[in-house]
Amino acid sequence: MLNFIREELRKKILFPLKIKRWTGDVVEQFKKTPEKRIIVFQTPTHSNIGDHAIAEAQYLFISDNFPDYCYIEINQTLMPEFIKKYKQFIRASDILVLHGGGNFGNEYMREENLRRMVVSEFPENKIVIFPQTIYYSEDELGKSELKKTKELFINHKKLILTAREQVSYDLMKTYFPTNKVILTPDIVLYLSKNYLFERQYGLEVIRADQESILSNRAKDEIHTLLEDNFEEVIVSDMHIENYGKAYTSKQRAPIVENKFRQFARAKLAITDRLHGMVFATVTGTPCIVFSNYNQKVSGTHRWIKDLPYIKFVDTFEQAKSAFEELKELPSYESYSSDTLKFKYQPLIDVIRAS
Numbered sequence: 001m002l003n004f005i006r007e008e009l010r011k012k013i014l015f016p017l018k019i020k021r022w023t024g025d026v027v028e029q030f031k032k033t034p035e036k037r038i039i040v041f042q043t044p045t046h047s048n049i050g051d052h053a054i055a056e057a058q059y060l061f062i063s064d065n066f067p068d069y070c071y072i073e074i075n076q077t078l079m080p081e082f083i084k085k086y087k088q089f090i091r092a093s094d095i096l097v098l099h100g101g102g103n104f105g106n107e108y109m110r111e112e113n114l115r116r117m118v119v120s121e122f123p124e125n126k127i128v129i130f131p132q133t134i135y136y137s138e139d140e141l142g143k144s145e146l147k148k149t150k151e152l153f154i155n156h157k158k159l160i161l162t163a164r165e166q167v168s169y170d171l172m173k174t175y176f177p178t179n180k181v182i183l184t185p186d187i188v189l190y191l192s193k194n195y196l197f198e199r200q201y202g203l204e205v206i207r208a209d210q211e212s213i214l215s216n217r218a219k220d221e222i223h224t225l226l227e228d229n230f231e232e233v234i235v236s237d238m239h240i241e242n243y244g245k246a247y248t249s250k251q252r253a254p255i256v257e258n259k260f261r262q263f264a265r266a267k268l269a270i271t272d273r274l275h276g277m278v279f280a281t282v283t284g285t286p287c288i289v290f291s292n293y294n295q296k297v298s299g300t301h302r303w304i305k306d307l308p309y310i311k312f313v314d315t316f317e318q319a320k321s322a323f324e325e326l327k328e329l330p331s332y333e334s335y336s337s338d339t340l341k342f343k344y345q346p347l348i349d350v351i352r353a354s
Contacts (some may be wrong), residue, residue, distance in 0.1 A: 023081050026074055030089040033070040037064055038351075039090065041118050042099035042111065043249075045077040047239040049259050050188070050275030052252045054100050057187040058130055059249070062097075065348050067093060069095070073249060079114055083121055092124045095351060100130030100164065100187050102274065102296050106137055106145035107210075112134050116149060119156050126154065128351055131164035131187050134171050135298035146175065154178045160350045165299025182346040185303040186278060190344060192337040193282045195264040199332065201287075202230035203266035205237060205276040211292045221316050225323060236262060238273050262341050268326055270319070274300055281310055283335040286326040288319050303340060 044051040103111035136142040163169035169183040265285040272290040280287035286309040311322035
């Protein structure tokens with residue numbers, strides 16, 4: 001009973017006070033900033049570490065390529081309060097960025113509605129959606145939500161959509177014919193993370209949500225494969241255990257860094273998560289990758305398909321063969337983001353364009 005009272009107190013009194021304070025901090029930033037500003041909306045406050053890594057990579061990308069702009073971040077929790085009370089602080093000259101990821105569509109309606117909010121409330125601003133996967137289900141709900149988004153987006157003359165794989169690019173071009181659509185890799189591939197850790201264990205990062213297409217039997221086989229070949233196996237995920245601690249960029253950075261370090265200490269990883277694959281790529285960790293329910297994992301793999309230490313598979317039999325191949329690698333690879341950085345030039349160009 002006491003724990004229930006504490007939780008209610010936190011949700012109804014303490015958390016709203018924090019939102020008010022954080023919103024006030026953002027408003028103060030707006031009052032002090034110079035003319036040229038890039039404002040990033042919708043950075044995560046939920047538990048997905050992949051999305052937090054996207055936020056970190058977006059910050060680095062913008063800092064590297066637009067050092068003459070002031071960077072301001074408004075996370076997904078603060079957005080409704082900020083837009084309702086303080087949207088007048090947004091100038092027509094501000095460039096607005098919407099967080100990238102895999103939440104474009106009707107699977108994650110909170111994110112879809114927040115995206116719509118920005119497009120609706122700021123019709124005069126250039127708005128750039130960072131690299132996304134798009135997925136609307138083919139049922140009546142998916143068709144209905146797609147129609148709402150189409151009607152809003154196609155009337156915004158300065159909205160630019162970025163796809164992170166070819167299928168999403170083709171769908172965006174079809175759904176939003178009046179908007180500019182570009183194609184780049186997932187923004188986390190912009191990072192390089194080269195450590196010199198001793199490799200210690202096998203790492204299992206398998207989904208337990210609606211995006212997984214692996215059967216329980218397949219998951220058991222994957223776990224057994226790792227246990228049979230490594231003295232230590234770590235079963236992990238791409239979620240923060242206490243995500244209430246990840247509301248600010250200062251809180252986010254060490255969480256993302258710790259997850260990169262976990263991958264960097266692995267001798268081999270098996271995953272069906274897009275950012276499991278990406279974290280393995282960036283840390284030079286041999287990895288066997290299964291797909292999920294849509295095109296985002298397989299599509300993103302095409303950017304890195306020539307890396308010998310990342311193996312995309314469809315079946316457990318293929319996974320076993322891939323495992324044997326990875327065991328024969330002479331050494332651990334070092335990843336350089338320079339091999340893909342030129343692929344982000346379309347994104348740089350659309351932000352710079354007047």
